[in-house]
Amino acid sequence: MAKVLSGAGLRGQVAGKTALSTVGKSGSGLTYRGYDVKDLAQNCQFEEVAYLILKGKLPTQAELDEYKVLLKSMRGLPLALKEVLERIPADAHPMDVLRTGCSMLGNLEGEASFDEQGKVTDRMLACFPSIICYWYRFSHDGVRVDVETDDDSIGAHFLHLLRGEKPSELHERVMHVSLILYAEHEFNASTFTARVCASTLSDMHSCVTGAIGSLRGPLHGGANEAAMEMIERFESPEHAEQEMMGMLERKEKIMGFGHAIYSESDPRNEIIKLWSEKLADDVGDKVLYPVSVRCEEVMRREKKLFCNADFFHASAYNFMGIPTKLFTPIFVMSRLTGWAAHVMEQRADNRIIRPSAEYTGEELREVPAISER
Ligand SMILES: CC(=O)SCCNC(=O)CCNC(=O)[C@H](O)C(C)(C)COP(=O)(O)OP(=O)(O)OC[C@H]1O[C@@H](n2cnc3c(N)ncnc32)[C@H](O)[C@@H]1OP(=O)(O)O
Numbered sequence: 001m002a003k004v005l006s007g008a009g010l011r012g013q014v015a016g017k018t019a020l021s022t023v024g025k026s027g028s029g030l031t032y033r034g035y036d037v038k039d040l041a042q043n044c045q046f047e048e049v050a051y052l053i054l055k056g057k058l059p060t061q062a063e064l065d066e067y068k069v070l071l072k073s074m075r076g077l078p079l080a081l082k083e084v085l086e087r088i089p090a091d092a093h094p095m096d097v098l099r100t101g102c103s104m105l106g107n108l109e110g111e112a113s114f115d116e117q118g119k120v121t122d123r124m125l126a127c128f129p130s131i132i133c134y135w136y137r138f139s140h141d142g143v144r145v146d147v148e149t150d151d152d153s154i155g156a157h158f159l160h161l162l163r164g165e166k167p168s169e170l171h172e173r174v175m176h177v178s179l180i181l182y183a184e185h186e187f188n189a190s191t192f193t194a195r196v197c198a199s200t201l202s203d204m205h206s207c208v209t210g211a212i213g214s215l216r217g218p219l220h221g222g223a224n225e226a227a228m229e230m231i232e233r234f235e236s237p238e239h240a241e242q243e244m245m246g247m248l249e250r251k252e253k254i255m256g257f258g259h260a261i262y263s264e265s266d267p268r269n270e271i272i273k274l275w276s277e278k279l280a281d282d283v284g285d286k287v288l289y290p291v292s293v294r295c296e297e298v299m300r301r302e303k304k305l306f307c308n309a310d311f312f313h314a315s316a317y318n319f320m321g322i323p324t325k326l327f328t329p330i331f332v333m334s335r336l337t338g339w340a341a342h343v344m345e346q347r348a349d350n351r352i353i354r355p356s357a358e359y360t361g362e363e364l365r366e367v368p369a370i371s372e373r
C-alpha cells in the first residue's frame, strides 16, 4: 500500500526532477540553470534570462539581438482576439482577461504538434503585454491601442502600451529586474499545475491557461496586489505598526510574507527592495516606502517572518504608476518562461502525474430508493 504523507500541501515531498532551478538550498538562495538570480538580475536583460530558461544557455550578443527581433515581430493580435477582449468589461480582473486571452490564442493559433512548443511560447511571451494592455486601454480609456510598437524589451513594450509613451531608462531597467526575479521557481503551485496538465500530453495553451488560474490566488502571485491593498491603507509607519499588530492578534495572514520553501529569507526581496527604494527617491515618496519597511520590521520582530518576492514589488510597481490590478499579470508575463520550460521538461520524460488519496468518507452502502431519502 502507498504511504500516506504526513503534512498537508505535499510540503517537503519531492514530486519530480528538474534542471531548471534550485530554490532555498540552505534556507535561502535561488538559481536558474546554475546561475544565481542576484547575478542575473544585476547583469542581464529579461530576454537573456528567458532565453536561458527556455533554450538552456545564455545567448551570445548576436543570439540575443536575433531573439529580440523575433519577439518584436510577434507582438500583434489577431482581430478575433481583439474582438473578444473588447467584450470583456472594465471591472473584470486582468488575470481573468489574460486567462481568456491565452485560451483564445490557443483557439486561433493552437500548438499543432509538440515541435511547435518553442514557437508558441515565444508568441505568448511577445503578445501577453499586448493582450493585457489592449483590453485595459480599450475598456478604461476607449482607445484601440496599436500594440505593434518598436520598444526594445518586453517590459518597455508593456509600459509603453499602458501609458501611451516610452518609459524612462529607470523604469525599463526595473521591469527587466522584476521580470527576471519572477521568471522561474521550481515546483511552485502554478508551475506544478502546468506540469500536471502537460503530463496528460495536453497542449501548451491549456497548460499556461491553468497556470494563470493558479497564480491568480492571493496565497501565490495574487499576493503582490493584496500587499498593495494593505499598505496603501496605512498613513504612516506608526499607523502601519498599530494596524499590523491588530491583524496579527486576530491571526490574519499578512500578504507578501512567509514562504513554503525558504526558511530564512527570499533572495528576491533584497533586490526588489533596493529598486523600490530608488523609485521612492525618484518620485519623492515619503510614506509608502517607509510604511513597507516598518511592515517588514514588525513581521520579523513579531513572527520571525520575512518578505517574499511579492511584498516590495507592490511599492515598486506603485511608484511606476502601474495600476494595482495589473501587478499579477506582470508576474504572468515573466513566469510564462518557467511554466513553458517545465512543460517542455515534463514532455521530454513524461509519465502522467496521478498520486493517490487516503479515503476518509463513508463505508460502502446501498443506494436507497429516492422516496426513502
Ligand atoms: C511569489 C509567491 O507566490 S510567494 C508567496 C506569496 N503568498 C503570500 O505572500 C501569502 C501570505 N503567505 C502565506 O500565506 C504563507 O506564508 C505561504 C502560503 C506563502 C506559505 O504557506 P505554508 O508553507 O503553508 O506556511 P504556513 O502557513 O504553514 O506557515 C507557518 C506558520 O506561519 C504563519 N504564517 C505564514 N505566513 C504568514 C503570513 N503571511 N502572515 C501571518 N502568518 C503567517 C502561519 O499562520 C503558520 O502559523 P501556525 O504554525 O501558528 O499555524
Ligand SMILES: O=C([O-])CC(=O)C(=O)O
Residues within 6 Å of the ligand: 023, 182, 184, 185, 187, 188, 189, 220, 260, 261, 308, 309
Ligand atoms: O515557490 C513558491 O511556492 C512560490 C513562489 O515564491 C514563486 O512561485 O515564485
